[in-house]
Amino acid sequence: MDGAVKTRLQSSGCPIQVSRILRPDDANIAGNVHGGTILKMIEEAGVIISTRHCNSQNEERCVAVLARVERTDFLSPMSIGEVAHVSAEITYTSKHSVEVQVNVMAENILNGAKQMANRATLWYVPLSVENVNKVVKVPPMQYSSPEQQEEGRKRYEAQKLDRIETKQRNEDQIFPAINVEPYTVGYSQSSLIHLVGPSDCALHNFVQGGVTMKLMDEVAGIVAARHCKTNIVTASVDAINFHQKIEKGSVITVSGRMTFTSNKSMEIEVFVDADHVLKSLTETAHAVTAFFTYVSLDKDGKALPIPTLKVETEDEKRRFEEGRNRYLQTKAKRMAEAMKCQ
Amino acid sequence: MDGAVKTRLQSSGCPIQVSRILRPDDANIAGNVHGGTILKMIEEAGVIISTRHCNSQNEERCVAVLARVERTDFLSPMSIGEVAHVSAEITYTSKHSVEVQVNVMAENILNGAKQMANRATLWYVPLSVENVNKVVKVPPMQYSSPEQQEEGRKRYEAQKLDRIETKQRNEDQIFPAINVEPYTVGYSQSSLIHLVGPSDCALHNFVQGGVTMKLMDEVAGIVAARHCKTNIVTASVDAINFHQKIEKGSVITVSGRMTFTSNKSMEIEVFVDADHVLKSLTETAHAVTAFFTYVSLDKDGKALPIPTLKVETEDEKRRFEEGRNRYLQTKAKRMAEAMKCQ
């Protein structure tokens, strides 16, 4: 290994930090920053560090493309004028994928207060610049201990399984619906279309994962607000798998429907489809699907009760039960973690 | 009248010019700038000059709100890297409204070529900053001749009539549709939702008209592209009336459906609805409606033939006939104008 390659390999391991001031356009009218803004910043840090790493040894130039984001919680709401510090580091590499851990810290530069706002795990796959259908080999990272590597391998296997599963359930559809009765699924169901612009694809000819996640959060937020008519914020996002690359010139359709409500939370399922305006649609599976959980906050930031979702069809009832299971599982997992910490 | 007020009144009459370089995100993948980008710039110039004028004599601070845009033609497509010069001047004032004429010139700064890209007429109404439901009196402008004033008065009366008419036809609805058969109305029908952000409302708590027009053009463009799967550009926009103010915190739903095709053009009807996420919907009429005409261009900028729209229901057939009438009227008017010029 010559000197230049060695230096590149070393620097490829350096954590990276992306910071910026949060602006009015990043927030809702109550001043809470949209979860989608945070997800987009997280993904930007992730794509920089993983693309840098994957090019550190390879002769073949490649760009890292987001394949999956693990379930993530929004720990504390952020406000306009605060500085978001997003730091990313690589924590595992398999033959063809890179795991990136990202921390988001919110800093109030007027009083010095700092709070952890989010922690996320992202998986990237490097695609050749020459041939976007070719996955390039990932240079192995250096682990501090065999245990660290073994833990990473387990996370890798677990997410691989989950990816295959979601690909299968991925053929469900949101049909257009109008239902004027409040609290039904049809009442809050929403969708948007977005024509992919050049700035959505800065590094290659495909939409950056962060752009898609921001649109998904936008739709989910509108569904949540339509349901409860109060100030809402993103509480968590379940694992998101990206099953398709979305090309420049595509129209992205993002649809959201409410699936479940607990006393203080709402779960919204979001589907992303992409069709190229100049080509005919061939794919039937969604490009991306995910579950967003929202809560409603009063002026003092206290969680408000949520009106129960009225489910009518068999499918709606089944989805409500599935949502309840996800809700109970997450709750049980959290309690187990809290027990461990004691 | 004291000196300061006099100076302000004079300066309020000055034409203004808004210029900026057209960027990649302003254009489609073929490099043609979106009509919606131009409409947004036109409205920005209009709101500045009319707000400035309405505050030149009044003690009561007010903000001019877009009430109507007259039919406008996109004379020549603009490209990325060109500079758009938008100049606005006030051409008529009634007791409660201001007419603004706007010219858009495209300048290729690399070869010095200039082309008229658009000419538009906008009507603004000044609303009190203290009480947004109160229309403030407009200071009278100075006309260069009685004829000029009389011409303006006629334009004022004509648009007033049209506004009332469109308010009546304004209760039609676009129902969700899925139709997999190409060239049908349901196949290309599209809609989007947009959560109003702070930058959509720079001067007051209501969405600037230009923001709404840009969203309308975005939906119309997607409908057009889905229909013909080729590169499309906005050719003209029929008169647009703004029947409702759209408040900060609203969700705007913009829906478009194709109504008519001629050999070389498509007409798309666009509806805008707004509901406040924290309030219940009360209005039934649309906030805005308009007809956009699109053409499809090949690589050399030549108009391509358009596949004929397949109309199926009675309503679709009626709308197709109405579209044909608008098309023939516009054609006849243009021929008459061309005759006059000879």
Next chain:
Amino acid sequence: MDGAVKTRLQSSGCPIQVSRILRPDDANIAGNVHGGTILKMIEEAGVIISTRHCNSQNEERCVAVLARVERTDFLSPMSIGEVAHVSAEITYTSKHSVEVQVNVMAENILNGAKQMANRATLWYVPLSVENVNKVVKVPPMQYSSPEQQEEGRKRYEAQKLDRIETKQRNEDQIFPAINVEPYTVGYSQSSLIHLVGPSDCALHNFVQGGVTMKLMDEVAGIVAARHCKTNIVTASVDAINFHQKIEKGSVITVSGRMTFTSNKSMEIEVFVDADHVLKSLTETAHAVTAFFTYVSLDKDGKALPIPTLKVETEDEKRRFEEGRNRYLQTKAKRMAEAMKCQ
């Protein structure tokens, strides 16, 4: 000093890094990133670190406002897809101002290449959040040596003098001119207006200095391109002094005219004026003025010859001579520095 304040003071000294991927909208049609984009990122890093520092000991909350940027050179052009790393640290504090040094590094994450793209020095003044006309005291920084402090004091005195001088020459005006003859001052003279939106003012009710500098670079770039009709890039910006705060809801007018050409460079003077659309104009001096130097590059990045500016009036001739003096001084200074390094 208690523990909490001590920690805040320490962390206030930490350098900060702002990174992001450069997007198509950040660049001109040749793919060169606008100098204005870089200036805006530089200022964002500066405002974060200086606001943080000024609040580290004060009980009175304050926001740092840009007062001045020292002359800065764009060392190498940046491209779309590269990552800009902007790092800032505080290098001097006077009683009422903070000096921040900023470095901009361009990283190509595909091949690992890194280049210094810019180095800048900014001066900030902290204004009270409660009373924006009150300048707050700056907590003193820790110097590593008395020499470091003394060097800083000299830089502080020098910029103070220059600020007073420019305030005096600051009453010149750009009158509208139409001169169709190429290479004259009137031919390339340009101006734009911008309505200040909420996202231009994230931390307070005033436009962030970086927003203004980006607009200034946009106008200067248009003037330069109109003059030479080739691909142009920002080479350097002379010291910029901010003489007035620009409030939310203002209309910013930015005007530029060419003052001087050397064989391979153009100097453009830029003026910024702001008037509030709802209030009367009182100020007569410009809010900001600056000189931008542009060069023209061929496809391989080599500097092209520049057509000589045709000066006609006495004022134009005087300004040309003044520009030549600035050009010769800069050249002499660079040669002296190059000699020192040998």
